[in-house]
Amino acid sequence: DSGLMWFRRDLRSSDNAALHHALRRCRRVWCVFVFDRDILDPLPRADRRVEFIRESLVGLDASLRALGAAHGHADTGLIVLHAPATRAIPELAQRLQVQAVFTNHDDEPAALARDARVFGELAHQGVILRSFKDHVVFERREVLTQAGQAFGVFTPYKNAWLKALTPFYLKAYPIERHAGALAPLPEALNRPVPTLADIGFEPTNLSRLPMPTGEAGAQALFDDFLQRIDGYTEARNYPAIKGPSYLSVHLRFGTVSVRALASAAHLLHQQGNAGATSWLSELVWRDFYHQILANFPHVVERSFKSEYDAVRFEHGKAAQAKFQAWCEGRTGYPLVDAAMAQINQTGYMHNRLRMVVASFLVKDLGIHWQWGERYFAEKLIDFDLAANNGGWQWAASTGCDAQPWFRIFNPVTQSEKFDPQGRFIRRYLPQLAGLPDAAIHAPWTANAVELAAAGITLGETYPLPIVDHAAAREKTLERYAVVKKQN
Ligand code: FAD
Known part of the structure; x- marks a missing residue:
């Protein structure tokens, strides 16, 4: 055959x-x-x-x-x-x-x-x-509740996932010893891989980014990450430092086997490596969202929890303008703007920042999560429908999470906590580099002397905030109250 x-x-x-x-x-x-x-x-x-x-x-x-x-x-x-x-x-x-x-x-x-x-x-x-x-460790209906239902909440899913895991699910599918079946290509099909131009595309800045391609690239990233995995639990929170693995694009395109990664992480986890335990948990999140998409495909169009479809978001010209400012990193909130510069310039965004900018779009600007989801889908090099939809619905509180909707990220305190010296902000917003650390998270709080010393004219060299967080928070509480009334 x-x-x-x-x-x-x-x-x-x-x-x-x-x-x-x-x-x-x-x-x-x-x-x-x-x-x-x-x-x-x-x-x-x-x-x-x-x-x-x-x-x-x-x-x-x-x-x-x-x-x-x-x-x-x-x-x-x-x-x-x-x-x-x-x-x-x-x-x-x-x-x-x-x-x-x-x-x-x-x-x-x-x-x-x-x-x-x-x-x-x-x-x-x-x-x-x-x-x-092949793409996940457990798929579709492999991990179910005791009642035989698909899970809609992460923690019990993770517990069941860990319980179901046996070496069988992580073992590699060997290729080398069977590769004698690979057949020579007919001459007409024996061609080099087409160039980008051959398929009508132009080069991007990919080769200048620290994003090595192919199986070799994935291996290099994983080898590097294994040196740092012990400290992952803490380091992954700070966008200015090299905390996570940067393997998402490789998992997306399968240039690495999730079984190989999970197997290495699981071994370290069993040896008591706390960083590996946290990282394994992220791989479980990935499986979780894939099974959500497979078992609840309505999430592509609507809220995971249908009662949230009643929430009314902003529309019209003013919302469009705010959305545009968010896309282009002109909100006046430095951490949000620096994060948007990161995605626009590199196609990657740190996980903490994905949560911050998503929350900002939905809960500060009152814009539908699907607008943000679509923007990420265009820009992210690791764009994956399951993870992206899951992440956006999580941030909008419409998804599968135990988090109450009235928990709203404050973009300034997030910045103070996760980029305390403003190192990440300064990297992506060099125009703010001269501000003292205390003011870099909220430039409008800087005094005239500090602004002048940093060469900043608010509203000109850097925008004033396009929304007041405290007022936006109140509006969001009202917006989401329809859900409470229904329940
Ligand atoms: P690490 O911290 O090294 O994590 C290891 C791997 O675990 C990741 O490569 C990824 O495959 C998986 N993972 C980690 N966190 C999650 C998560 N929350 N959900 C699902 N899988 C996860 N991830 C994508 O791969 N594609 C997306 O399109 C995507 N969109 C997102 C949108 C929003 C709004 C949010 C909040 C998160 C999104 N994520 C997405 C999840 C997460 O932000 C990225 O997987 C992570 O930042 C990738 O960086 P890393 O490989 O260095 O991660």
């Missing part, structure tokens, strides 16, 4: 469930990635994610060639197509005369719809689509 391995959010040649099964079950296996025009065509022409994928594919192609060569097979590289996947996969399956297409699950609604179409087309041709769990 021969098979086709279709890579999507699993751009690696080690510990890959679908690739493992394809190589074991088929005598000959070809590998393909499709730059899906249904996804790519609507994007702006410069997009860090497209560049990240392209760079990672170069590494994947090289390692597939090396794996084949180790078994004496030449030209076992990656076929890279640029077309609608729903058409390209059935066509390629027919051209290569395979009996089965192997792929890993993608539970985003649009991906499920795409896969259903591909499944139908392939079935027509007598080809089977086989799909495997």
Whole structure:
């Protein structure tokens, strides 16, 4: 039998469930990635994610060639197509005369719809689509309450997750020893990975960012993080320091195996490493939001808790203008503005800051969380529908959290607490660098001498706050009161 391995959010040649099964079950296996025009065509022409994928594919192609060569097979590289996947996969399956297409699950609604179409087309041709769990440790309905329901609250989910975990769920899917099944590419398909220009995109600043691509990049980041994991619990709170792993983009595109990461973290956790325990918990959050999306797909359109659909957010020109100021980092709240500069300049934002800016948009500006969710979806290099939607609904208190909605982040005290010397703020807002630490979190509190010494004219070189936090807080309490009345 021969098979086709279709890579999507699993751009690696080690510990890959679908690739493992394809190589074991088929005598000959070809590998393909499709730059899906249904996804790519609507994007702006410069997009860090497209560049990240392209760079990672170069590494994947090289390692597939090396794996084949180790078994004496030449030209076992990656076929890279640029077309609608729903058409390209059935066509390629027919051209290569395979009996089965192997792929890993993608539970985003649009991906499920795409896969259903591909499944139908392939079935027509007598080809089977086989799909495997690979992206998370536990998926869909694998971890349930005792009553057999999907979890909607994190802590009991985490406890059940930890209880269900056995070495089976973390063991790697070996590739190397089965790689003799990798088949040489027909000459017409034996091409280098297309350049960005070939697929109609322009380079971004990705190569100048500390965001190494591919499996090698993920490994380098993880090796570096393991040196720091002991201190993670504390360090992860401060955006100015290198606290977290920066692996989110790699988890998103599967340039690293979540099993490998969870396995390393779990071992350290069992040895009593508190940092590893916290970090493992973040990987559980990731599984949690994936199962939320799979079991409660209405979250894509609406609140997780339906009673929150009654909350009325701001609309119209004034709201638009405030939203624009938020996007461009012109709110007058330095931590918010510095965080927005970080996402705009790098495609990454520190987790603490994602919580701060999300809370600010929803609870200080009174703007619907979906506006922010959409902006993050455009900008984040690690954008993931499940985690992003979960994060936004969490911040808006409409999601699966035990947090009461009247807990509202104060953007100034958050700044004082998590960027006490304003190091992060100064990095992204150099125009404020000259302010004393005490005033950098709220420049409007600086006196005239301090402002003059720092060369700042409020309203000109740096904006005045576009909203008064105390007043906004009251308004939010009113806005959300409709929920209390309903209950
Ligand atoms: P680390 O602290 O090293 O965490 C390790 C891994 O755990 C991360 O790479 C990520 O895969 C996972 N993780 C950590 N925190 C969370 C979380 N709260 N939810 C789900 N998974 C988590 N994460 C995304 O991957 N994509 C998104 O689009 C995304 N959008 C978010 C939007 C909002 C409003 C909020 C509050 C959070 C969002 N997150 C998202 C979660 C989190 O902020 C990022 O995963 C994290 O900042 C990535 O940095 P890191 O890899 O250095 O994290």
